[in-house]
Amino acid sequence: MNEERYILFDQYLQGELTVDEKHNLEKQLSEDTELASEFESFKEMHFQLENKFGQEQDREIFKENLTRISDKYFHKKQNKVVSLKPWYFAAAASVIIMFGLFFFDYKHYPNFEDYNHPESAYFTERGVSEAILKQAENNFNGRRYETAIPIFEMILKENNSEEIKYFYAVSLLQVGKYVKAENIFKELEAGNSVYKEKAKWNLALSKLKQGKYDDCKAILQTISQDYEDYDEVEQLLEELD
């Protein structure tokens, strides 16, 4: 192994060579293709090492989270459920039915609150101070929408991103500012971001909250079956019928 060579490469990458030494090495690199190829590999190893050890913790956390979501998606949890004998099922079912009959209030229309569960925000926008984003995120996730709204308005002046617009509109919907909220949802619906279908769903929720059931139904029918919470859409449609 050519030890001197690797020590020189390392010093070069650390910026420790004098101007003359640096020019000298660069000249050699431009003339000697084998040396240049070796230097490229040396840099590549640096990159791989930085990637391996610099991100190690993040990578472990990611893998754990990924496995959890993946198992949930592929219904792996079912294995852990203790299996019940059919007899117990029958008994449990009859108890549930009795309770159901007892508490069933024959109210005709579905309730906004049953379908209202805004997702949590995790903002990673660029060009806006992190502290402000964190504030918005915390207030939103803590359901302090009145506080979150002016912060969102401030952020939107700097960064008019679809993500911020979406969470701003959800906050507006929560505090009952329907017109403003619906305008933003309509704008997102017309766009092509990942919030397109979500915007439709929220628009429908807004109508539901206002008791405009026919409007709600009409909007629900435009939601794509690919929407990630389509089961909720179907459930609400059924209730509306």
Next chain:
Amino acid sequence: MDQNKIHPDQKYIDGLAANDSVIIEMIYKKFAPKVVQFITNNSGDKDQAQDVVQEILILLFNQAKAGKLQLTCPFDAYFFLLCKRRWLNELKKSANKEVTIYENVVSINESAHELVAQAEEFDEKQKLFETMFQKLGEKCQEVLKLSFSLKSMEEVAEKLNVTYGYVRKKKSLCVGQLTQWIQEAKNFNSLKNN
């Protein structure tokens, strides 16, 4: 980098890099079914599909974290093609059996192919590096691990209770050893391909 060409689906890549559960769940819900269908139609089962999807998402995470992934095509096309190729490789590895591919998904984006080639190259390089790293002696592995996770080489020296000069030299030589092996592997590959 050309910002104009980046597809809006870059959102999914950024979400993976940020370990954003909402985005990851969305990826499963929206894009996994097509992969599962393809694999189960082609001699695989659901468990194998789950593994392929997970492996590819880890690959995308690594690539995104290295700042080397700018999506210029829809995520759907890119992700499906990666999973499909990964599965075909699996089949080839385990195959004495004839492989017949049934698929009804066509229309693969042109730039998706290019990105897939990049991702596979990235993956190969990382795996080759990992093999070489495991070949290093214990001392080298330790010095490199500390050198690339601690802030300064002074800290590394202190932690290992040796001089600064020693760790600097050791680090250079250990990276040098890796470099040499990689060079040899490259030369071997170019011989093989000729």
